[in-house]
Amino acid sequence: MARGEFMFISDIHSNLEALQAVLADAGEKEVYCLGDAVGYGASPNEVIELLKERGATMTLGNHDFAALSGEPTGFNSKAAIAAVWTSRNLSSENRRFLSELPKNRRVSLAGLEAYIAHGSPDDNLWEYVYEATHSDLFGFYLKRLSVGLIALGHTHVPFTWSGSEGTVFNPGSVGQPRDGDPRASYAIVSVDGTRTTVEDRRVEYDIAASARKIVEAGLPEVLAKRLSTGD
Ligand SMILES: [Mn+2]
Incomplete structure (x- = not known):
């Protein structure tokens, strides 16, 4: 029976310190990233380069898309400022690396x-899938896609749902958690034959260093402040 452990991350949002902390915590594992590598934070190039170095398997997020287009349609004003800044500062x-990412895999x-x-499976870039609002659809998603596991990001709120059809989970956000816990969030998926488990993990990182870079870059100060409250 095949077995393995896999690291799932999402919504890093140009937060290099948080990404370094979760990679160190997980150790050497295959990395899967569910999008929004960039946006909000001050280290977009460093984050992408570290993900490339780790050979992460990635999909495109709405903030990655906005940074590519330079047109932050549908964003609030602070997110829009960060998207334009990211677009100008990306190498x-x-x-090119972001532009080649698929919307799903x-x-x-x-x-x-x-x-x-x-x-979501229906709207890969924009639909927010919370357990509270979407769990009635999870069995349907799994059957329609003929998979045993679905991993989604975007909400910055981790959850794991399991039913007879399989498992749907969100590893939360590495770089900008919004569930009231400011520690970086990620997940380890363990597969052992037909048994699949998802373990949520939280990791402390140097929030002050990441926040300082946001202020020094001239990005909106609220984007720095929210890192310490996790909301
Ligand atoms: Mn995001």
């Missing part, structure tokens, strides 16, 4: 077929 190489995790995307 051409990293811009099918991956095989030690024999377990899985689907990964940023938003």
